Amino acid sequence: MVDFLLAFAVGGAICVAAQLVLDLTKLTPAHIMVLFVSLGAVVSGLGLYGPLVKIGGAGATVPLTGFGHALVQGMLEDVRQFGILGLFSGGLRATAVGITSAVVFGYLMAILFNPKG
Amino acid sequence: MPGQGLREGKEPRYQLGLQPKGFTDGKKIGKQTVVFHNRPVVLATASVAGPKEGKGPLGRYYDIVKEDTLFGERTWEKAEARLLEEAANLAVKKANLKTQEVDYLLAGDLLNQLIASNLAAREISIPFLGLYGACATMSEALTLAAVLVDGRYGKYALAAASSHHDSAERQYRYPTEMGNQRPPTAQWTVTGAGAALVGASGEGPVITCATVGTVVDIGLKDPNDMGSAMAPAAAETIWQHFQDTGRKPEDYDLIATGDLASVGKGIALDLLKKSGFHLGRNYTDCGVMVYDPSQDVQAGASGCGCSAIVFAGYLMKELAEGRIQRLLLVATGALLSPTSYQQGESIPCIAHAVAVENQRSVKGGAGIG
Numbered sequence: 001m002v003d004f005l006l007a008f009a010v011g012g013a014i015c016v017a018a019q020l021v022l023d024l025t026k027l028t029p030a031h032i033m034v035l036f037v038s039l040g041a042v043v044s045g046l047g048l049y050g051p052l053v054k055i056g057g058a059g060a061t062v063p064l065t066g067f068g069h070a071l072v073q074g075m076l077e078d079v080r081q082f083g084i085l086g087l088f089s090g091g092l093r094a095t096a097v098g099i100t101s102a103v104v105f106g107y108l109m110a111i112l113f114n115p116k117g
Numbered sequence: 118m119p120g121q122g123l124r125e126g127k128e129p130r131y132q133l134g135l136q137p138k139g140f141t142d143g144k145k146i147g148k149q150t151v152v153f154h155n156r157p158v159v160l161a162t163a164s165v166a167g168p169k170e171g172k173g174p175l176g177r178y179y180d181i182v183k184e185d186t187l188f189g190e191r192t193w194e195k196a197e198a199r200l201l202e203e204a205a206n207l208a209v210k211k212a213n214l215k216t217q218e219v220d221y222l223l224a225g226d227l228l229n230q231l232i233a234s235n236l237a238a239r240e241i242s243i244p245f246l247g248l249y250g251a252c253a254t255m256s257e258a259l260t261l262a263a264v265l266v267d268g269r270y271g272k273y274a275l276a277a278a279s280s281h282h283d284s285a286e287r288q289y290r291y292p293t294e295m296g297n298q299r300p301p302t303a304q305w306t307v308t309g310a311g312a313a314l315v316g317a318s319g320e321g322p323v324i325t326c327a328t329v330g331t332v333v334d335i336g337l338k339d340p341n342d343m344g345s346a347m348a349p350a351a352a353e354t355i356w357q358h359f360q361d362t363g364r365k366p367e368d369y370d371l372i373a374t375g376d377l378a379s380v381g382k383g384i385a386l387d388l389l390k391k392s393g394f395h396l397g398r399n400y401t402d403c404g405v406m407v408y409d410p411s412q413d414v415q416a417g418a419s420g421c422g423c424s425a426i427v428f429a430g431y432l433m434k435e436l437a438e439g440r441i442q443r444l445l446l447v448a449t450g451a452l453l454s455p456t457s458y459q460q461g462e463s464i465p466c467i468a469h470a471v472a473v474e475n476q477r478s479v480k481g482g483a484g485i486g
Contacts, residue, residue, distance in 0.1 A: 026339060
């Protein structure tokens with residue numbers, strides 16, 4: 001139960017931060033998506049996102065910052081294994097599940113339903 | 118520089134009855150105003166509105182209120198074309214005319230290449246001139262219809278404009294299905310079309326004069342706050358109208374701007390106040406009339422359809438019933454394109470003013486020219 005609450009608190013806090021940026025600045029939703037992926041990557045690179053995942057679990061990995069974190073961790077891991085080329089392979093490898101499911105499910109939905117907007 | 122005169126608050130340079138005839142034969146007065154001496158008549162108007170508009174405070178004034186926003190069409194664009202087509206046909210029918218008798222169709226919308234108007238005009242065989250004035254299209258169309266009829270280039274001209282919330286969102290912002298959040302300054306594009314049949318003679322209010330606006334750009338770039346961008350253009354055109362005609366705000370029973378909505382309306386009032394024109398209870402904005410604040414539309418309504426359905430639906434009935442004798446319709450347009458916005462360009466804006474008056478008011482009151 002405590003895990004749920006912590007996930008809610010951490011994930012919620014990240015979303016509140018994004019909402020504040022949207023409300024208080026002129027940045028568009030697209031800007032904010034890129035900003036949060038980048039922020040996640042930077043914080044992860046500094047070694048600070050890992051501890052946040054330990055506390056918040058999915059609350060930290062599901063928001064966009066978690067995607068940035070996964071990119072960087074994948075790169076670091078591949079660099080340790082394969083050297084400098086890991087910079088180019090690790091990011092996609094670590095996020096392959098997310099990217100592939102987005103493509104597959106997006107495609108399935110596009111076949112099943114007509115866009116209304 | 119545009120707006121110079123407005124800010125300096127100069128005295129009117131032109132007075133009634135003092136117009137030199139000259140080249141324009143008194144048809145143009147002052148800097149930007151045309152006068153229609155032959156008094157083109159607004160014979161009939163028609164308005165077709167979407168379901169959300171139908172639930173708004175003016176819902177009962179529209180001729181047709183649609184139950185959904187696609188009305189059996191496959192795309193939003195075709196749905197918008199249908200709105201325009203129905204409004205145009207209904208206006209012709211209400212004037213007891215046939216479309217073959219109408220000399221011109223002047224229409225516009227917000228979509229690329231005016232596709233809604235083009236598709237509608239494909240169905241209505243009236244000689245067609247497509248107009249782009251963004252949300253100022255209704256008064257632009259009325260002005261040109263009056264010019265054509267007053268100049269005896271035809272007996273009947275049909276002025277029309279349309280917009281559709283979903284096609285406009287796709288055109289200017291994001292597909293609605295992305296579900297992006299809307300900031301409080303954003304406006305809700307009206308799903309609706311209005312048409313007005315202007316004729317050389319007959320019963321109905323007459324178009325006495327029109328002030329063609331200049332493009333005003335105060336450097337704002339936020340497409341989610343177009344009311345603030347358009348307000349100076351509206352104030353500029355209203356100011357110029359008073360300069361050119363010698364009229365004052367109190368000469369009008371109602372001055373209605375197009376779609377400044379709650380944010381832009383206050384700015385326009387302030388700007389005019391600073392240049393010495395106090396608009397009071399006889400000023401309103403179509404953008405705050407279409408929806409009830411409970412309808413979650415942020416700052417209010419916008420779109421070509423906004424001033425079109427308010428004019429064709431509500432204001433014309435107010436004129437017919439004598440609650441308004443003299444109306445100044447100042448439709449306002451933000452002339453941005455998605456490309457210009459992405460390139461960081463600020464928003465050019467425009468407003469055109471058209472004076473529509475009951476015939477009694479023209480004969481009795483301070484007419485122009």
